[in-house]
Amino acid sequence: MSTWTARYTRHIAEEEQQLYDHLLNIVQTEMPSQLVQRFRALFIDGVGYPDEETSAILDKIATSKAADQEFRFVLNRCCHILINRWQARPQFQSYIPTLVDLFESTPSRSGYELSRSRSVRRVRELVRDFTTTEQYLTLRRLAQVMGQTVDSGHLAGNEPLGMLIRRYPYLYDHCLLAEGSTYEQQQTIRQLRSRAQRQYEIDLSQFVTYQVRRSQLSRSNLPENATRVLQPVNNPTLLPDQELYTALKHFAGKSQGIYTYRDLAQCFLVHSSQTATFHGFKDDLYQYITSSVDTEYGSRQFNNQLYTQLKNTLPESNSQKMNDFLLVRTCSQLLNFLVVESLQKPNHFLFVDLISNIGPALTTGLLLKIVLICRKVKPHLEKRFSILFNHYEAFKREAVQWLVQAMEYLNLALSTNFSTLDLSFISQW
Secondary structure, eight states: OOTTTOOOOOOOOHHHHHHHHHHHHHHHHSOHHHHHHHHIIIIIIOSOOSOHHHHHHHHHHHTSTTHHHHHHHHHHHHHHHHHHHHHTSGGGTTHHHHHHHGGGSOOSSOOTTSTTHHHHHHHHHHHHHHTTSHHHHHHHHHHHHHHOOSOGGGSOTTSBGGGGGGGOGGGHHHHSOOTTOOHHHHHHHHHHHHHHHHHHHHHHHHHHHHHHHHHHHHTSSOTTHHHHHOOOOOOSSSSOHHHHHHHHHHHHSOOBTTBOHHHHHHHHHHHHTTOOSHHHHHHHHHHHHHTTSOHHHIIIIIHHHHHHHHHTSSGGGTTSOOOHHHHHHHHHHHHHHHTOOOSSSOOOHHHHHHHHHHHHHHHHHHHHHHHHHOGGGHHHHHHHHHHHHHHHTTSBGGGGHHHHHHHHHHHHHHHHHSSSOOOGGGGGO
16 A cells, blocks of 8 residues: 555444445435435434434444544545545536535534434534544545636635645645545545646646647737637646746756756766765765755855755765665655655745745756655655645635745646656747
8 A cells, every 4th residue: 555545544343334334325326415415414413314223323333432533534434435426426526515514514403302312412512523623624625626616726815725725636645635544535536636637737738739829820920810710728827827838948848958857867866876875875966956056045055954954864874875765765854854844843944935035946946856866755745735735724825825836836847747748849839
């Protein structure tokens, strides 16, 4: 199991499996509108569910000694049994946010006059507690991805950053899965990510093709044809057209003299394979990274900070021959240093300082240089950005424009270097 999928393994009690089997059965035969009403009766109201045996099973789960710790995983899985089915059918996808919105509603029926009143109160209490968990947060984000009908690029600047999550497939693995995620849930998110990434690449390719064709017609003898013949294609990013053009040339073209980023990475790997020790590799890596940093900025403090970071990385292994373990550890710690260390230590002053001083293109280029020489740390880089996204999720978009810009640039850098997207014709724009 890959690192992004391995979340949590827990024992499933008999009652839990009975509840899951019941939902798996009815999701095959009933329409989403019916299932939403069933879900409300079972979990939100706690009363009026048409299957008494299932209500009794839920009562047992809710009143068990483990409920305080385990119920969030049970409820999360129940949600995903429905979601997994619906997300595969475009006509049903709009019911996903409808389902998640149920948790913001209040019970529509009293449960106090019933013989089950104690169990009903317990279910409602546990459902309220669920809305404070990581599992619920990831559900809300998933609802945002699946249910957004307004183009997030045209939302007002005072919308929260979280509204933009749909635009960044590289965040999905880390922002749409929580502890307790099952293999099926992980597969659902993987499919969503793949679909969103593919659509982004198609949209980007079509936009660049449109701009190239427009430029060609504008240079022709009949420039008015450019507006009459061509069907306009929208810019799929949040960057202005000219900035997008510059960024694409930077990441897909020969922006490093006569070399592309991939050329430089390949040259570095060939050269460093001849290096005798880990210490020598770190010296080479220092030169590889700083060659892209503005001399004035680097000489102030960045180069010294980078040198110290590398010097203090696994110093006990300095005399060892370079190996895959040392490469992965060095590159992952370097990404922590350049972007953000962890959710518990979200210090990212250096990252903001880099963007402010050398710009988002070169800053993203530094990160790209690292993942191109060690592709195994690409998920680690994506995790760094998910930490920043989590940290600023509730902030107004206009207040964290630097992060929006950084996420857009990373989208371009990864798409142009880790996919089959061919934008070699960008120079004709």
